[in-house]
Every structure is written in C-alpha cells, then in structure tokens.
Amino acid sequence: MIVLVSYDLKAPGKNYAKLYESLKNRISTDYIKPLESVWLFKTTKSTSEISAILRSEIDQNDSLLVIQVTTNKDGWLNKEYWDWIK
Template identity: 40%
Template sequence: MSEVYVVGYDLNKPGQNYAGLMEELKKSPSWWHYLDSTWLIYTKESATQLRDRILNCVDNSDRLLVMEVTKNYSGWLPQEAWTWISNHLI
C-alpha cells in the first residue's frame, strides 16, 4: 500500500550541489514540493527505504527527516497543496 511521507532536510555544506537530491525525490511515483526544504512523497516504499534511497544524495553534516503523514493535519498552504494532500491520503 502506498503512503505519504514528509521529507524535511537541512543542507549544511556550503557550495554543495544538491541537484541530485531533488532529482531523486522527483523519481517517486508522486510528490509535492512547495516549502523550501520540505517535500511530500507518495510511494510504496517504507520510511526506511525512502530514507536509504535519498541518503546518498546528502552530506554527513546535513540533517534528514522522513516521517509518515496521517489524516490529522493542518497548515497555511495554497488550495492546490490541500488538493494534492487530500487526493493522496486515502
């Protein structure tokens, strides 16, 4: 069964090219990215599998969080964000 995960990160190495991280996240079956360092990823992978897939795209001084999203959510986002979220949280 597919799940939605929030992926958040702090990229701490100055001058590092993180284009590979963005490309790897975009390989997911569906994704939404509106906030600078936060993505919502829709995938059949577990949180650990998703973390492992993107871990080689960050430096060991960076920080990374992968956590499952539940139907209990709130925020201040554009309507298109809420539409994506409601369409993917079954």
C-alpha cells in the same frame, strides 16, 4: 501513503543535483513541494527505504527527516496543496 521529506543542507556551494534527482525520480514522480525544504510524496516505499536512498546523496553534517503523514493534518498552504494531500 503520503510521506513527508524535509532536510537541512549545511554545505554551502555543494552541488546537491543528485539529491534533487533522487527526490524527483527515485522516491515517486507524484509529489508536491509546498515549502522550500519540504516535499510530500505519494509512494509505496517505506520511510526506511526513502531515508536510505536519500542518505547516500547528502553529507554527514546534513539533516534529513522522513515521516509518514497520517491523520490530523493542519497548516497554512495554498488550496492546491491541500487538495493534493487529501
């Protein structure tokens, strides 16, 4: 399945290296990052599992969104991203 992860990190100057490492290696190594704070993963992990992993890497005042991508996708992205999504 494809899962979208997006976030707002609200602690300027904080080192979010552990978050980025978790995104790249603990969710799935098969991912794209089509927008600044948006990642898409091909993964077998549930949205709840992903959320639990990432919540441990962010602050209480940060925001996190984890959604399974299903049908009816549309937007304005490079062709390479749409090829990956399909």
